[in-house]
Structure formats: structure tokens, C-alpha cells
Amino acid sequence: MQLNSARVVLTGASGGLGQTLAQQLVQHGAHVLLAGRDAAKLQALANRLGSASHICVADLTQTQGVADLTQAAQTFKANVLINNAGISAFGLLQDQTWDTVEQVIQTNLMAPLRLTHALLPHLLSQPQASIVNVGSAFGSLPFAGFAAYSSAKAGLRGFSQSLRRELANSQVHVLHVAPRAINTALNSPAVNALNRALGNTSDSPEAVATHLLNALAQNRSELHIGFPERLFAWLNGFAPALIDRGLAGKLATIQQHAQTPQP
Numbered sequence: 103m104q105l106n107s108a109r110v111v112l113t114g115a116s117g118g119l120g121q122t123l124a125q126q127l128v129q130h131g132a133h134v135l136l137a138g139r140d141a142a143k144l145q146a147l148a149n150r151l152g153s154a155s156h157i158c159v160a161d162l163t164q165t166q167g168v169a170d171l172t173q174a175a176q177t178f179k180a181n182v183l184i185n186n187a188g189i190s191a192f193g194l195l196q197d198q199t200w201d202t203v204e205q206v207i208q209t210n211l212m213a214p215l216r217l218t219h220a221l222l223p224h225l226l227s228q229p230q231a232s233i234v235n236v237g238s239a240f241g242s243l244p245f246a247g248f249a250a251y252s253s254a255k256a257g258l259r260g261f262s263q264s265l266r267r268e269l270a271n272s273q274v275h276v277l278h279v280a281p282r283a284i285n286t287a288l289n290s291p292a293v294n295a296l297n298r299a300l301g302n303t304s305d306s307p308e309a310v311a312t313h314l315l316n317a318l319a320q321n322r323s324e325l326h327i328g329f330p331e332r333l334f335a336w337l338n339g340f341a342p343a344l345i346d347r348g349l350a351g352k353l354a355t356i357q358q359h360a361q362t363p364q365p
């Protein structure tokens with residue numbers, strides 16, 4: 103995908119990774135349709151980015167939100183969809199409400215699937231198009247304390263691979279991206295404390311955005327960011343019992359942080 107002629111629908115544009123992706127896309131010469139729920143944040147970002155950016159306020163867990171963004175993307179003549187919007191919920195499943203679990207699945211899995219489904223006929227009518235699904239290392243390395251989030255991101259990985267195989271003889275390319283932790287507001291203080299306690303590395307949104315856009319420009323299919331997370335994800339694919347044993351040693355720490363009262 104040529105970034106300088108790309109017309110990109112970017113969900114989660116008001117968030118930490120989204121704002122950085124939007125800035126880098128515009129620096130590459132792309133036009134962006136910035137989507138999110140927070141109108142003030144989107145407008146402030148669009149003001150900084152200038153005439154190459156437009157906004158669409160939409161809650162993607164709602165039928166109307168998906169319809170509004172689909173309509174706006176068609177009018178915008180989008181040829182790239184970046185499904186980046188997401189939420190996280192750290193906690194033991196037994197302590198979480200069903201509402202929380204459902205919101206995580208709706209936002210991280212159902213919304214990108216639904217938006218892709220709605221926009222696919224338009225993308226198939228473009229000379230070249232790409233769909234980028236922003237997953238997580240937890241989609242290949244499901245983690246204790248993140249049952250709903252890991253389920254959603256594993257589902258998004260499956261969706262990406264299935265759709266890529268389905269579109270193999272079309273001009274629509276599918277890229278699945280699996281970052282490890284990123285320094286953004288997605289992570290609560292409890293998650294940041296857990297990452298410090300486990301010695302997990304966090305990447306800057308700038309570094310993740312750069313990797314993602316390089317992978318998009320090169321028409322890559324899979325991008326797993328970070329070592330040793332990449333190795334553990336691969337190991338989990340054929341020897342999950344090894345990962346079960348490794349994570350069992352961290353369980354007490356995860357349980358302790360999951361039970362820390364949230365501010």
C-alpha cells in the first residue's frame with residue numbers, strides 16, 4: 103500500500119496509539135478519517151493535522167455508530183481501514199461483571215468484524231485496499247487476568263487470518279498486528295504496576311505506529327512486536343503446557359495486582 107496516496111479510516115483515533123498513527127500517516131502524505139467517541143479530542147487532533155484529516159464521531163458498539171462511520175468512509179473514498187479502537191479490563195473473571203466482559207468482546211471483536219463487514223463491498227471496489235486489525239500479544243499468548251480481552255484478541259487474530267485467506271485472490275490485503283504493552287491510557291495503574299512487577303517491557307506509541315505503517319507499506323500479513331513475547335506466542339501455538347507452567351509461576355503476582363482496589 104502506498105502511504106502517500108492512502109485514504110485511511112482510523113478507529114480509536116482519539117487514543118494513545120491512534121493519535122500517533124494519525125500523525126505519522128499525515129506525515130507520510132496520507133488522508134485520514136479520524137473515528138472515535140470523544141468529539142472534542144478528535145476535533146483537537148484534526149486541528150493539529152490540518153486539511154488532510156476529517157472526523158467521524160461514532161460509538162462502534164452501536165448499530166448507528168457503525169452505519170455512520172461506514173457512510174462517512176464511503177464518502178471519504180477510503181482504501182484503508184485500520185481497526186484500532188479497543189478497551190481493556192484487567193481482573194479475575196470471577197470478579198468481573200458480565201457487562202464488562204460483554205463490552206470487551208463487543209469493542210475488541212464484534213465492532214471491527216461488523217465495521218469490516220459493512221465496508222468490505224466498498225473496499226473491494228477500490229483498485230488497492232488494506233484492512234489492518236490491531237490485536238495484541240495476548241491474542242496469541244492468552245494471559246491470566248485478561249480472559250475477556252485475550253478471548254477477543256484471539257478472535258480478532260482468527261478473523262484476520264480467515265479473511266486474508268478468503269480475499270487471497272482479491273486486491274484487498276489484510277494485516278494483523280499484535281503489539282505487546284504500549285505506554286497509553288488503555289493500561290490502568292494496576293496493569294502498569296503488574297507490568298513493572300513482572301518485568302514486562304512497554305513500547306512507546308511512536309515505535310508501534312512506525313512498525314505498523316512499515317508493515318502496511320510493505321503489504322505484510324502479520325506483525326508481532328517485541329521479543330521475547332513473539333517467541334512465547336509461537337511456543338504457545340504448539341506447546342501450550344510449557345506456557346501454562348511458566349505463567350503458573352506468575353499467578354500469585356497477577357492475582358495480587360488484580361485484587362488491588364482500582365482508583
Ligand SMILES: NC(=O)c1ccc[n+]([C@@H]2O[C@H](COP(=O)([O-])OP(=O)(O)OC[C@H]3O[C@@H](n4cnc5c(N)ncnc54)[C@H](OP(=O)(O)O)[C@@H]3O)[C@@H](O)[C@H]2O)c1
Pocket residue numbers: 113114115116117118119120137138139140141143160161162163185186187188189209236237238239280281282283284285286287288289
Ligand atoms: N496499550 C496497550 O498496552 C496495548 C497493547 C496491545 C494492543 N493494544 C491495542 O491497541 C489499540 C489502541 O489502544 P490504545 O493503547 O491506543 O488505547 P487508548 O489510548 O485507550 O485508546 C482507545 C481508543 O479506542 C476508542 N474506543 C473505545 N471504545 C470505543 C467504542 N465503543 N467506539 C468507538 N471507539 C472506541 C477510544 O475512543 P474514545 O476515547 O473517543 O471513545 C480510543 O480512541 C487497541 O486495540 C488495543 O487493544 C494496546
